[in-house]
Amino acid sequence: MGQEQTFLHVDDDPAILRIVAHKLGQYGYDAVSVEDPRQALKRLLESGARIVILDIDMPHIDGLSLLRQLKEHDGGIQVIMLTGMVSMGTVMQAMRWGAEGCVFKPIDDFDPLLNMMDAAYQKIDRWWDALYERSQRKQVDEPAMTAAVKG
Secondary structure, three states, rough: OOOOOOEEEEEEOHEEEEEEHHHHHOOEEEEEEEEHHHHHHHHHHHHHHOOEEEEOOOOOOOHHHHHHHHHOOOOOOOEEEEOOOOOOHHHHHHHOOOOOOOOOOOOOOHHHHHHHHHHHHHHHHHHHHHHHHHHHHHHHHHHHHHHHHOO
């Protein structure tokens, strides 16, 4: 990956925020770290991030509720859960509500998280490519349709 790509990381543990920002920073990712989940949507809008790494067990707003809020705001936001809560029910709920994947704390191996980040950015790129192709096709089709209607 050549350029820095910004992601939002929401976790109430400042040590986890620092570790993840440092480790992913080594691979060209730029973290916007948020300890208070109530600030997540505001920071997401300010940063323009398209990927969110999200803890589940947090004060004020739990990660599953925040996941739903983020997806309601923009269904294209890619969310990766990073949590110490190892419950199959919680993981399944996160996936039903649109999470791309789940990585469990403590993180001994960053490869699964890096792979999920790469896959999420590839998915975003495919969406942008499809939208661009659609806009180009629409520009070509509109004059022909207008001429056919007038003709």
